[in-house]
Amino acid sequence: MSDNKECIIKAVGLKKYYKGGEIKALDGVSLEIDKGEVVVIIGPSGSGKSTFLRSLNLLEIPTDGSIFFDGVDIAAKHVDINKHRQKMGMVFQHFNLFPHMTVLQNMTLAPVKLLKKTPEEAETKALEFLRKVGLYDRAQAYPSQLSGGQKQRIAIVRALCMEPEVMLFDEPTSALDPELVGEVLDVMKNLASTGMTMVCVTHEMGFAREVADRVIFMCDGVIVEQGTPEKIFTAPENPRLRQFLQSIL
Amino acid sequence: MGFFNSLKDEFVLNFIEKGRWKSLFKGLGNTLLITLFAVIIGIAIGIIIAVIRTTYDKNAETLKKNGGVKYRIMKVLNTLCNLYLTVVRGTPVVVQLMIFYFVIFTFVDNGLIIAILAFGLNSGAYVAEIFRGGIMSIDNGQFEAGRSLGFNYFQTMRYIVIPQVIKNVLPTLCNEFIVLLKETSVAGYVGIADLTKAGDLIRGATFSAFMPLIAVALIYLTVVVILTKLVKKLEMRLRRDER
Numbered sequence: 001m002s003d004n005k006e007c008i009i010k011a012v013g014l015k016k017y018y019k020g021g022e023i024k025a026l027d028g029v030s031l032e033i034d035k036g037e038v039v040v041i042i043g044p045s046g047s048g049k050s051t052f053l054r055s056l057n058l059l060e061i062p063t064d065g066s067i068f069f070d071g072v073d074i075a076a077k078h079v080d081i082n083k084h085r086q087k088m089g090m091v092f093q094h095f096n097l098f099p100h101m102t103v104l105q106n107m108t109l110a111p112v113k114l115l116k117k118t119p120e121e122a123e124t125k126a127l128e129f130l131r132k133v134g135l136y137d138r139a140q141a142y143p144s145q146l147s148g149g150q151k152q153r154i155a156i157v158r159a160l161c162m163e164p165e166v167m168l169f170d171e172p173t174s175a176l177d178p179e180l181v182g183e184v185l186d187v188m189k190n191l192a193s194t195g196m197t198m199v200c201v202t203h204e205m206g207f208a209r210e211v212a213d214r215v216i217f218m219c220d221g222v223i224v225e226q227g228t229p230e231k232i233f234t235a236p237e238n239p240r241l242r243q244f245l246q247s248i249l
Numbered sequence: 250m251g252f253f254n255s256l257k258d259e260f261v262l263n264f265i266e267k268g269r270w271k272s273l274f275k276g277l278g279n280t281l282l283i284t285l286f287a288v289i290i291g292i293a294i295g296i297i298i299a300v301i302r303t304t305y306d307k308n309a310e311t312l313k314k315n316g317g318v319k320y321r322i323m324k325v326l327n328t329l330c331n332l333y334l335t336v337v338r339g340t341p342v343v344v345q346l347m348i349f350y351f352v353i354f355t356f357v358d359n360g361l362i363i364a365i366l367a368f369g370l371n372s373g374a375y376v377a378e379i380f381r382g383g384i385m386s387i388d389n390g391q392f393e394a395g396r397s398l399g400f401n402y403f404q405t406m407r408y409i410v411i412p413q414v415i416k417n418v419l420p421t422l423c424n425e426f427i428v429l430l431k432e433t434s435v436a437g438y439v440g441i442a443d444l445t446k447a448g449d450l451i452r453g454a455t456f457s458a459f460m461p462l463i464a465v466a467l468i469y470l471t472v473v474v475i476l477t478k479l480v481k482k483l484e485m486r487l488r489r490d491e492r
């Protein structure tokens with residue numbers, strides 16, 4: 001993006017083994033992500049995309065390796081991971097809105113309890129976000145009264161209410177009906193244009209082409225190839241990447 | 250005619266004379282009092298135990314990996330909880346009550362308080378299992394969403410998981426209240442004049458068993474039927490709210 005790049009996340013030699021090493025979900029992944037960069041991760045099912053993304057905020061504890069966030073190794077012992085997670089928003093495939101709370105309560109809970117904002121401050125901010133994503137009138141609705149696309153847009157702004165430095169997306173549109181995918185991608189595109197650092201696992205190649213600064217291709221727990229969208233989509237080198245692209249186009 | 254006359258005499262003897270009916274309602278009052286406070290204690294204990302046990306089950310691996318004091322504390326707590334559950338569920342409640350009254354709390358002479366404690370501690374074991382099932386049935390995505398926002402494990406439990414669990418298990422909890430209401434009928438063993446004991450005292454005074462015992466049964470039945478109806482209503486409302 002800019003000339004003086006500032007690294008915000010740096011993963012070094014991440015490994016995640018299951019069943020005593022029988023399953024290697026991640027087998028040594030290293031990656032540096034700059035502030036403001038939009039990174040899209042693609043790859044076949046089971047290649048370790050989710051595991052990698054979830055390692056970044058330690059929802060998965062890596063078997064080995066380090067994750068530097070703002071220069072701090074958050075995978076080390078005795079790190080208050082909760083403080084760091086506040087700065088890393090995450091959006092899930094299945095939204096995970098809190099069903100017992102209204103949209104507004106979903107969005108203000110964490111800012112009030114964790115950032116010690118007053119309820120009024122938090123609400124003002126939340127309503128501002130709701131207006132931006134066109135859901136201002138749903139503030140008092142419960143998640144069960146929303147469509148999938150609406151739920152996911154709420155999930156995104158709920159994370160944004162914590163004013164994160166990075167947003168992590170794990171297949172945010174995969175659980176949506178096709179006609180609802182666009183509205184969520186639009187929100188993500190807008191977010192990218194504000195300069196937010198984003199790491200997205202997605203199968204939406206159109207989004208990757210249009211928005212990504214860099215595309216990462218993962219396979220069997222390692223990064224096989226990476227580069228600009230042009231390079232990845234028009235001049236893929238690795239045979240497995242070529243095969244993958246053929247299979248999805 | 251003679252039959253009805255003798256029934257009437259029986260009724261007067263057992264309920265009207267010396268205002269005996271009052272003791273039945275006083276007994277019912279005690280029964281409800283014990284049950285209500287025991288359930289409150291049971292819910293408090295139940296939530297704590299359920300949270301400890303599910304925390305241990307969910308996080309044992311990561312805690313173990315980080316090692317140290319936290320893991321050992323959790324392990325000890327979990328073992329204590331299991332011990333409590335085994336003992337409470339493996340012995341009759343009336344024996345627990347008598348041990349409380351005659352062995353442990355010999356220095357307390359308020360039987361009502363001891364009964365509340367004993368039934369509360371007993372109920373806690375059952376409520377704990379209700380809550381544990383409730384916590385386990387909450388989608389893991391709820392935990393992850395909470396944690397990803399920056400809440401620690403216990404905050405996630407408190408603000409996100411437990412409120413949902415309470416809503417889900419409310420009907421089951423109310424049924425536990427109804428079960429407990431009937432179980433407190435052994436409170437007479439430690440000299441508390443609950444509903445059952447009140448009926449029994451009338452029987453002892455009038456040497457007639459039929460009227461007082463049937464009356465006791467009818468009162469329990471009425472209360473239980475009313476409560477059951479209310480629980481059904483609550484259940485339906487909760488289901489409707491889910492849409």
Ligand SMILES: Nc1ncnc2c1ncn2[C@@H]1O[C@H](COP(=O)(O)OP(=O)(O)OP(=O)(O)O)[C@@H](O)[C@H]1O
Nearest residue numbers: 018023024025043044045046047048049050051052
């Ligand atoms: N808890 C677990 N226990 C055992 N194996 C697991 C566990 N979680 C993930 N795996 C394995 O790790 C590998 C990587 O999984 P991961 O979910 O990261 O893949 P993915 O690239 O996100 O796939 P998808 O596109 O299907 O979401 C898979 O082989 C998966 O079966």
Ligand SMILES: [Mg+2]
Nearest residue numbers: 049050051171
């Ligand atoms: Mg995945």
